[in-house]
Amino acid sequence: MTYVIDRRLNTKKKSEVNRQRFLERHRKHIQRAVQEAVDRRSITDMERGEQVTIPAPDVSEPVFQHGAGGERTIVHPGNKEYIAGDRVPKPEGGGQGGGGGKASNDGEGDDAFAFELTQDEFLGYLFEGLELPNLAKQRLRGDSTFRTVHAGYSTDGTPAKLSVLRSMRVAKGRRIALSATSRRRLREIAVALEAAEQSADEVSRRRLLAEQEKLERRVRRVPFLDTTDLRYNLHVKQPQPTSQAVMFCLMDVSGSMDQQIKDMAKRFYLLLYMFLKRNYEKTEVVFIRHHTVAREVDEQEFFYSRETGGTVVSSALRLMADVVTERYPPAEWNIYAAQASDGDNWNDDSPLCGRLLRESLLPLVQYFTYVEISRREHQSLWHEYESVSREQPGVFAMRQIREAGDIYPVFHELFSKDVRQAS
DSSP, X not given: OOOOOOOOOOOTTHHHHHHHHHHHHTHHHHHHHHHHHHHHSOGGXXXXXXXXXXXXXXXXXXXXXXXXXXXOOOOOTTOOSOOTTOOOOOOOSOOOOTTSSOOOSSSOOOOEEEEEEOHHHHHHHHTTTBOOTTTTOOBOOTTOOEEEEEEEEESOOOGGGBOHXXXXXXXXXXXXXXXXXXXXXXXXXXXXXXXXHHHTOHHHHHHHHHHHHHHHHHHHHSOSSOGGXXXXXXXXXXXXXXXXXXEEEEEEOSXXXXXXXXXXXXXXXXXXXXXXXXXXXXXXXXXXXXXSSEEEEOHHHHHHOOOOSOOOTHHHHHHHHHHHHHHOOTTTOEEEEEEEEOSOOOGGGHHHHHHHIIIIITTTOSEEEEEEEOSSOOOHHHHHHHHHHHHOTTTEEEXXXXXXXXXXXXXXXXXXXXXXXXX
């Protein structure tokens, strides 16, 4: 028999490296599973992991086996009928195992390999290829985090923070400074001694030797390391910029917005919120609902309360501008806005919406997205927003959602790196 024994020691995090290689190898199956999960999951289930099934032929691994020819001895466990030298008849036909499935005549089976994606891996594939625009603003605030950084050296400190290299460097400099004059005089005496020996001046030679011995004792008295030489690493707490963002959710809640449309809008908002959380340390959400009048509300009222009446979209845009002015200075916050509507609006109000976007909101925000959840023909609000989108493609974007299956593809289009670079 041939034994292959792997005696290599497992390195640290070897399993993690192997897992990443496995995920990269089966990327297409994982991406398909993630897209299917987005379509079928409920809103509250979006952040958990996912089970991915991979067909058996795609998970085959190389194996060691004997080549053709030669003689070999194989021990089959459980043999009670045959001994060495017996000829075993070849089985006729196919059979059926005890697994409950049907035998295959071509060697192919229905087995598949399943494994679990973690939450971070699932979200990583969910938002792969996406980026946030203008991800740059950072500001120090009172609740900023701190990190310990090296800030030079100090003459006081604990033994654990002693810098040996710096201390030895200071000690060497001190010894050079204190003995420089004596060493220079010793070099001069060496030259004078050589001249006195050549001239046979015994008196001068003895005088120079006495002075040389005195100077050497002085040099030796300079300590190799003194307490004044000790230097300690100095560490201070440095405030770190806190990357923060605020997401404004604007939605029409008039009578034409039924619960199905609101649920689709909620899925879009949820994707955007999770995307922001992955890119910013601190993320706040502001919910603004409107019909003819806009109000800032909590999440429960935003998604589930319903009112009747007409639609005046400009009221929500005005309220958003006021909230930004009062609480979210653009110099300190990355401001994103997402507006969802079925497209209804008072015709005379649509030009005002375009003017508010151009003059008041788009100069303040990082990115403004508008999604129209409707299967009807576009109305005046869509056409007004189209002109805004053409004027400022890097800041304003708009798409239409007709059914729940369009939510993720539309979100991917709005934040795709390739689309944004092209614009």
